[in-house]
Amino acid sequence: xxSFFDDHFAIQRHVMPIVDPNARQVMKxxxxxxxxxxxxxxxxMGAAAPSTQSRAEAVKKVPMQDGKSIYENVCQGCHMAGGxxxxxxxxxxxxxxxxxxEVAGYPxxxxxxxxxxxxxxxxYFDDRQIAEVLNYIRTHFGNRYTDKITAAExxxxx
Amino acid sequence: MxxxxxxxxxxxxxxxxxxxxxxxxLALGYAAQSDFSRPIKLSGDVKGSSVLVLxxxxxxxxxxxxxxxxxxxxxxxxxxxxxxxxxxxxYGGDEYTELGGNTQKIQFAKGLYFNPGPWRIPHGHQGLxxxxxxxxxxxxxxxxxxxxxxxxxxKAFGGKAKRYREVSADFNGHVAELLAKATSQNKLDDSVxxxxxxxxxxxxxxxxxxxxxxxxxxxxxxxxVRGYNTPPGGGxxxxxxDSDPIPFKQLVTSGLWSSMHSGxxxxxxxxxxxxxxxxxxxGKAFGASLxxxxxxxxxxTKITQEPNGVTVAYTSRSGDTREQVAKADWCVCTIPASILxxxxxxVGAPMRNAINSLSYEASIKVGLEFKRRFWEEDDRIxxxxxxxxxxxxxxxxxxxxxxxxxxxxxxxxxxxGNNAESFQFAALSAQDQVKKALAQGEKxxxxxxxxxxxxxxxxxxxxxxxxxCAAAWTDENRKKNYxxxxxxxxxxxxxxxxxxxxxxxxxxxxxxxxxxVQRLHKRVMSSR
Numbered sequence: 001x002x003s004f005f006d007d008h009f010a011i012q013r014h015v016m017p018i019v020d021p022n023a024r025q026v027m028k029x030x031x032x033x034x035x036x037x038x039x040x041x042x043x044x045m046g047a048a049a050p051s052t053q054s055r056a057e058a059v060k061k062v063p064m065q066d067g068k069s070i071y072e073n074v075c076q077g078c079h080m081a082g083g084x085x086x087x088x089x090x091x092x093x094x095x096x097x098x099x100x101x102e103v104a105g106y107p108x109x110x111x112x113x114x115x116x117x118x119x120x121x122x123x124y125f126d127d128r129q130i131a132e133v134l135n136y137i138r139t140h141f142g143n144r145y146t147d148k149i150t151a152a153e154x155x156x157x158x
Numbered sequence: 159m160x161x162x163x164x165x166x167x168x169x170x171x172x173x174x175x176x177x178x179x180x181x182x183x184l185a186l187g188y189a190a191q192s193d194f195s196r197p198i199k200l201s202g203d204v205k206g207s208s209v210l211v212l213x214x215x216x217x218x219x220x221x222x223x224x225x226x227x228x229x230x231x232x233x234x235x236x237x238x239x240x241x242x243x244x245x246x247x248x249y250g251g252d253e254y255t256e257l258g259g260n261t262q263k264i265q266f267a268k269g270l271y272f273n274p275g276p277w278r279i280p281h282g283h284q285g286l287x288x289x290x291x292x293x294x295x296x297x298x299x300x301x302x303x304x305x306x307x308x309x310x311x312x313k314a315f316g317g318k319a320k321r322y323r324e325v326s327a328d329f330n331g332h333v334a335e336l337l338a339k340a341t342s343q344n345k346l347d348d349s350v351x352x353x354x355x356x357x358x359x360x361x362x363x364x365x366x367x368x369x370x371x372x373x374x375x376x377x378x379x380x381x382x383v384r385g386y387n388t389p390p391g392g393g394x395x396x397x398x399x400d401s402d403p404i405p406f407k408q409l410v411t412s413g414l415w416s417s418m419h420s421g422x423x424x425x426x427x428x429x430x431x432x433x434x435x436x437x438x439x440x441g442k443a444f445g446a447s448l449x450x451x452x453x454x455x456x457x458x459t460k461i462t463q464e465p466n467g468v469t470v471a472y473t474s475r476s477g478d479t480r481e482q483v484a485k486a487d488w489c490v491c492t493i494p495a496s497i498l499x500x501x502x503x504x505v506g507a508p509m510r511n512a513i514n515s516l517s518y519e520a521s522i523k524v525g526l527e528f529k530r531r532f533w534e535e536d537d538r539i540x541x542x543x544x545x546x547x548x549x550x551x552x553x554x555x556x557x558x559x560x561x562x563x564x565x566x567x568x569x570x571x572x573x574x575g576n577n578a579e580s581f582q583f584a585a586l587s588a589q590d591q592v593k594k595a596l597a598q599g600e601k602x603x604x605x606x607x608x609x610x611x612x613x614x615x616x617x618x619x620x621x622x623x624x625x626x627c628a629a630a631w632t633d634e635n636r637k638k639n640y641x642x643x644x645x646x647x648x649x650x651x652x653x654x655x656x657x658x659x660x661x662x663x664x665x666x667x668x669x670x671x672x673x674x675v676q677r678l679h680k681r682v683m684s685s686r
Contacts, residue, residue: 059577059578060577060578060579062578062581062582063578072585073581073582073585074581074582074585075585076585077581077584077585077586077617077619077620078257078584078619078625080257080258081258086257086258086259086620086622087257088237088257088621088622088623088625089237089457089458089493089497089622089623089624090496090499090500090501090622090623090625091500092257092625114517116496116499116500116516116517117495117496117497117499117516117517117518117625117626118517119517119518119519119520119576119630120517121581124577124578124581
């Protein structure tokens with residue numbers, strides 16, 4: 001394990017003739033405590049921490065709002081332009097002319113929870129965005145399912 | 159205390175150093191180092207038992223190598239027309255066709271390459287290093303942390319990048335000053351004894367380059383750490399000019415410090431290696447050592463098992479495309495779960511559920527070839543990584559052929575993980591991904607446009623044989639499904655990075671294979 005401790009004590013051995021063999025451990029504990037204390041006492045550090053937290057923990061949503069933009073900026077990466085899908089060693093199902101889209105709840109559940117290789121995407125969209133993209137897919141690419149799923153229905157499925 | 163674990167580790171790491179952070183992470187159950195201790199030995203007479211290995215990536219080839227050595231009859235089916243799997247490098251003249259049919263023709267000059275997948279081998283990854291050694295794969299140093307590379311935020315310092323060394327020195331200096339102040343004002347007395355206090359103050363002074371008053375100030379010693387405005391020279395006009403530290407408030411709110419954490423993780427600490435000539439050299443060497451055992455261009459369509467053996471149906475991707483079968487006593491399947499979940503496989507519900515529970519991470523890497531090594535000639539950056547808050551996240555400089563003529567290939571972007579921004583980048587065409595990498599990279603290196611020669615982008619969700627970069631385990635799913643994924647089901651057992659606690663690392667694939675073949679061998683020996 002390389003760290004500034006190793007380097008530091010190597011340097012200190014030149015300048016300080018006595019280094020307690022336990023010093024390294026003591027310093028570790030000591031500096032950990034100091035770092036913790038620093039978090040608690042320093043206003044500047046204290047101010048930095050919550051913003052770090054929100055950056056790390058608030059899940060960023062996809063910014064696009066209408067169904068077409070959401071499809072082209074997210075879904076299309078795998079399901080391809082025109083919803084035509086793709087086949088290799090595995091495949092991405094075509095969304096074009098897909099009878100499984102007839103009941104909107106089915107694709108809604110897959111978008112929210114994922115399925116096999118497809119990651120769960122629910123947390124990256126709000127309810128309205130999911131409804132928008134589903135309604136877009138279900139009325140494009142040869143699909144003609146004109147009954148709309150609503151944001152409230154998506155919400156109920158989460 | 160209202161702070162996330164990651165933020166806490168970041169702060170401990172950046173303020174107290176990696177060793178303290180590592181201890182803290184270990185205490186809280188984080189961080190995974192390779193548990194490889196020595197080469198395995200499978201002893202006993204296997205009496206002609208046969209094993210069919212699916213996939214000639216690192217896991218499949220490690221398994222095949224050891225099983226053949228133990229006396230098993232081994233055959234491997236591989237989808238691609240090359241060995242290696244995600245261990246892969248692209249060279250000038252190569253072609254890559256992604257899902258959807260877009261083909262990129264790699265234009266790089268001779269000797270240049272790009273690693274779309276893994277690019278570094280930490281010193282702790284002893285399993286992979288063992289096979290590099292016995293396969294005679296020459297290694298060289300991979301530079302991870304380069305103090306002369308940049309840290310960049312489009313929201314700080316007017317978008318002007320800072321050198322890593324300036325941020326590192328100033329962050330340490332300011333934090334040391336703060337801690338020293340708190341210590342002297344007796345604010346740490348609950349945590350620090352009088353003896354420790356003296357030692358701590360000494361340490362802070364040295365660590366943070368503080369002056370006699372425990373302050374971090376413009377000075378020759380500070381310039382010696384963060385760099386000079388005018389460095390010392392020879393002869394008469396050689397007086398050095400000290401540089402000005404970045405004020406603490408600006409530095410801490412810039413967020414630049416957050417990029418320093420990466421180099422402190424166990425897998426990123428020196429020493430790190432790369433194979434000479436590209437990461438894919440390992441797969442090539444492995445493939446050559448298993449010459450004759452691997453059947454390339456085979457798409458597995460069905461995996462069945464009976465009480466006495468395993469039958470795998472597959473189709474050849476060229477020529478006669480009628481379904482064929484391969485049979486063996488046992489099967490080691492290293493097909494990624496993303497693909498395996500789409501193949502009928504005769505295993506019980508626990509393993510099947512485990513396979514189906516895994517989604518795969520997004521990852522996009524962009525390789526940019528430039529006519530001139532301007533990062534070396536103009537910026538004096540030799541290897542290492544520049545970090546930015548833009549989508550491209552990383553600019554990786556080649557850790558080889560320093561100062562050579564004939565240009566070089568940068569990692570122009572490395573976008574990782576399932577999140578809103580990765581998905582948007584992944585939805586771009588490969589050509590647009592290259593364009594985006596150029597547009598963002600030139601904010602840091604204005605030389606980009608003038609020196610650009612060619613580019614390639616690999617989005618792992620569009621890689622036809624993996625549908626993603628690596629298994630996206632969550633702690634919850636690991637508790638629920640990991641053991642079932644790794645268990646032997648009748649005559650079938652899985653291996654790969656997805657069956658390891660080092661996901662996305664090549665070492666995970668190797669360790670998983672070693673664990674799998676040892677358990678399988680034990681089963682074989684006890685079943686006769």
